Amino acid sequence: MIETALLVVIVICFIALILAAILARNLLSQDEGTPKMREVSDAIKVGAEAFIKRQYSTIAIIAIVLAVVIFAVYFLTGQQSLAMYTAFAYIVGAACSAIAGVVAMSIAVRTNIRTAAAAQHSDGKALDFSFRGGAISGLIITSMSLLGVSLTYIALGADPQTTPFVILGFGFGASFVALFAQLGGGIYTKAADVGADLVGKVEAGIPEDDVRNPAVVADLVGDNVGDCAGRGADLFESTAAENIGAMILGVALFPIFGVNGILFPLVMCALGLLASMIGILTVKGKDGADPMDAMNRGYYITAIISAVFLFFGVQWLLGSATGWMYFFYAGLVGIVLSVCFLRVTLYYTDHHYRPVKEIADASETGAATNIITGFSVGLETTAIPAILIGLSLLISYWFGSMSGIPNGGLYGTAVATVGMLMVCAYVLAMDTFGPIADNAGGIVEMSGAPEEVRKRMDSLDAAGNTTKALTKGYAIGSASLAVFLLFNAYMADIAKLTEKAFDVVNLASVPVFVGALLGAMLVFLFASFAIRAVSKTAQSVIGAVRTQFKNPAIMAGTQKPDYAEVIDITTQGALKSMVLPGILVIAFPIIIGVTMKYEALAGFLMVATITGILLALILNNAGGAWDNAKKFIESGAHGGKGSEAHKAAVVGDTLGDPFKDTAGPSLHVLIKLLATLTLVLAPLFI
């Protein structure tokens, strides 16, 4: 007999999938634009599919090796029964995560052309199409994450007290694939972007997305494989990890809530998915209006409906406790935090506010002061988010404690995390909208569409930049909360394995302190590898583009440049350079754990997480601020396009590219990977 709660989850997921199918059918029936547009779009599709295929083949090899390792760890530590189950869950998680990435990418490469076609007539329609494209991804990814966890739970026996520990493997599989997807895609997209810009815009002085630039198709491919596939896999595993972490915490409360406490996170995410569907359907583009208005309205609607659902969900599943209202308050903390994170990110990356203006001002005195100011803005952006995360943890812990339930405090933080992740599907829709609009803009530009069409796409493209920055803020905020759950799940897991209490991670002991130091270091080292990979690959791209530019026929526009060559170079560079950092972050914690044991590893994990959150904020927000400072100058400030200030701002923007689209988002995934990795391989560390 399947629990009612589980049934609700599964039904909502199917509704979401049906809605996604309807939206997709409708979208695919739309006009595909001029033959020239189709030509560009096809080139993007071919490039993206080729990269994804090669990328996932590489990932599959490493994934299989790791599956064997996981099996061996459990088998050799005398837990034969768990060995098969955990390895199975891992493989399912990895496969689902890969599918999530492929789905996001496939939809994006089909939506971009239709958005471009729609932009010929109406900017409202162009917004509708691109946002719907994002929504399809958001719905499919979120429901796959929920279905994946739910069905694995059922497949592995649905024992409320033991199964949550086994489906950990699912979370690890998901993070594992997400790391490589985000890292490889992130390197690809920014190497192509940096390469295209430096030679095209700066050296040759031709516009962005100019058809003569051999790197321009690779740049557009990058939006799909980096932003769409990457963030899809990222938020897929955020929901998966958070659900599993909260389920494990629910096990401790089994005597009070029974299975309801364990299934609670799944149900709430499903209800959030329902709220997101409503929110998505309210978004309607209007010609001449600011696209952000419609999307922001949809977001607030989603958040409010989520809060209502939260109330009923808590009452239904946790109502057996007299203090259940406190859990509702804790959940509200999460929803409020998600709104706050978006506002703070907006403040730091929008040109209406002080930080971006300051960077634009500093561009007047050259690239150096532009970068110094931007970097100091990036560092500054850690302050309010850290205080917000800290307050959310303290307040939701306090609410949980007020419920009067033993260990209720920790469960309060779990409910807050659940609250924050309820709006996930909507946020994903907003996020994927960005690269689709970006791509459509590229297609419009390359197909030589008239000026007015380009103008329409420009405003959509600008909105896409904003939503991309905002959703990164959301992703890191929700990751911080989710990982805090996973710490506690790790400690519960170790306690279960060692059969003695493990509730102290003593930072004052030498091994734990050293573990913590090395954890923080690993984050910086990983970011170093990610950033360097972009620089190295971009330099190969630059070499190839320069060589092609020496051909006068290409510059004159009479001969088509060899797009495939650049796509190939970028693909190879990205794949080659994703392997080392990927293996590093898997091998290093294992070494620490095996040599210094579980408590030092906990210190490692926690401080790596803290550093990872803050560094991701720095990289994402500095990058976003540089980008928008450049756009602000391009809109006419400080001398506008072509001025010295603009040249300086372009340097800052280029530096920001690997910050915000390679290293930053990869860090989101990294911190979750570290947490799920330590959980799954826990038997090694005791």
Place this chain on the structure above:
Amino acid sequence: MIETALLVVIVICFIALILAAILARNLLSQDEGTPKMREVSDAIKVGAEAFIKRQYSTIAIIAIVLAVVIFAVYFLTGQQSLAMYTAFAYIVGAACSAIAGVVAMSIAVRTNIRTAAAAQHSDGKALDFSFRGGAISGLIITSMSLLGVSLTYIALGADPQTTPFVILGFGFGASFVALFAQLGGGIYTKAADVGADLVGKVEAGIPEDDVRNPAVVADLVGDNVGDCAGRGADLFESTAAENIGAMILGVALFPIFGVNGILFPLVMCALGLLASMIGILTVKGKDGADPMDAMNRGYYITAIISAVFLFFGVQWLLGSATGWMYFFYAGLVGIVLSVCFLRVTLYYTDHHYRPVKEIADASETGAATNIITGFSVGLETTAIPAILIGLSLLISYWFGSMSGIPNGGLYGTAVATVGMLMVCAYVLAMDTFGPIADNAGGIVEMSGAPEEVRKRMDSLDAAGNTTKALTKGYAIGSASLAVFLLFNAYMADIAKLTEKAFDVVNLASVPVFVGALLGAMLVFLFASFAIRAVSKTAQSVIGAVRTQFKNPAIMAGTQKPDYAEVIDITTQGALKSMVLPGILVIAFPIIIGVTMKYEALAGFLMVATITGILLALILNNAGGAWDNAKKFIESGAHGGKGSEAHKAAVVGDTLGDPFKDTAGPSLHVLIKLLATLTLVLAPLFI
């Protein structure tokens, strides 16, 4: 009766002071060069003295307020007897730290002119003078730190079991002044440098240190107030903090070693001072030789003699334990660590190795790739140092435990710290040599000396850049170890105050985790303020210089620019912008401690320290690497001076300026300030 050990310390300090006096007398009797040189040198002296005077007046006001706070904290928490003593120790520490800074600066502004004069005839002599100038500072500062702690210990009663807790105030006073000295000086020096370079070198295309540039004197003043006074105060408080921390740990071992265990760190530092004197005297410049050779040889001699002294010191003072040899091994770990840190820093900042070469290569494709690569190098430089620090702590802890003494492990880490700080005086000599050589180079350039004299100074200047980078590596390495002692001192202090054991800082508890998150955040926020201050002040400098350049008589060289105007702008900007971050880092931990209590504050402190160490490494080493990549290109690589690669490298170098000379070194001081602050104000947090 004064202990023999204490007597040894005092006698060695007086020997060091006498040697410093002899060296100074000899140096001051040297030729002061041409009238033109004297003119420049006098301008620097006047500017530096004016800044220091205004800076220390500002610091004095904040220091007095804080003295009242300290007194009140102890008085109102019912520890009337401690109130006066702690406040007294604090004032003495602050005064000594201020004197250390003033001494370093005063000697530097007198040595630069004599070095410039010597360079007219011999580069060996120029090295001798500038290194001797540095040595005088190093000897005075180190012996003042030792004498300060020793005499305060005697003045406050010399009770081995209680006095170490009271002289904590001395350490806090020292860190407090050091923070403002380093921060204000760092902002001053880099705002002037960036401003001078951007308008002079980049916009107007005139050489560095050109006499027509109105910012050039401010730039030279900056070397003295930032590098000399700043690092002087920094290492002054490193030795003070480390000695006090180790003395407090010695209290726990009082039953075994008696007063010897408590005085051990002071004696070892004194013996290290003796070793440094010998090392200093072996440094002898040779015409045409690489100046680094002589200084490196002196360093190795100092390290080896220190190791020998270490053996006898351990035997003498800790010989009552059968396993005393293990403490000797632990001390060796510290000495070896200091050598390793220098080697690693050299690898990352010298153009003979991969990292700097990579940055120079990346300059070919412009400023953006130069910066991306340099930043990724900076991030990478955290890896080996973190592993080295971790290993040193683990190994010295293990050696200490092997001694068979209860709590010996922790004392082992204390001995390692002592070992690392034995070479401090020598390192300070090498460090202060850098800005003196830099200044002398500026004087030679501005006085219009012949080409061969400039060439001589160039090689000395390059060596100065290297030693400055190396000693920053040493400073951060020794700070990490010293702060680890202070954590344990903090825990011992809290245990004493609460009269119950405090040996667990549970990172898994919500308040401690939140404290840790906020601790890491504070470090980033502080760095943001420091970097932004440089950018803001530099922009004012740039404005003033541009206005003066509009006067054709100045550009033609027929009218002297108004140096004083730029000095005044820089002074005001630096003083104004040092106050906010300074107060922030004092107020924030107090708020955390008061609201979240001592355990959360411990988490705050430890993770702030970890983040501070790593961020300082990133900033220092990235800055050093950019600087040397530029110098490497200037030496003729990648097209040499004036090439596109050179322009790109200049942007990277400019960005690196506030990284390596403002934010980085200020972080060294910050982490010690946080540790001494929490210690002194501990009664507030229980």
